[in-house]
Amino acid sequence: MVTATVREWHDEEGWGVLDSPETPGGCWAHYSNIQKPGFRTLSPGQRVDLKWEAPGFLQDGYPYRALSITPRRT
Template sequence: MDEVAGTVVSWDAEEGWGVLTSPSVPGEVWAHFSAVAGPSYGSLNEGEAVLFTYERARQDGYDHRAVSVRRPGQTDAPGTGKAGPYSSRLEITFD
């Protein structure tokens, strides 16, 4: 899957999803917050430039779905725990 440059068309922070577009993709791309890398917990802004990979998959009326989304210059992948949307820590101490 090749990464393409695109733009955020719309983003619903409450619902946790939005729409991306790119000249390299035939049509708009549905994106879920869990696919977004970065410290902003999967949030994007309308008009923001992004890089993303996608797959052909029908989702909420769109023919394509984003697999990973990142901002230009950002290297962390979604779900890696490195400033991505998912991060947790558990410390257990026994007496």
């Protein structure tokens, strides 16, 4: 698991992009990956713990895809 920062989040569509040193170019994320029941949105600049994969194809133009996202406490 790595620490990532939310670059952008599209509330209406339920997806966004996370950045971390291990996911250069961005990690595509969907609200269904957020490990908090009923939690559907993240805020730009928010820090999260991220599990990711490089699936071998681009997801909406991003080389990595989130497997799980856990919002960090501040």
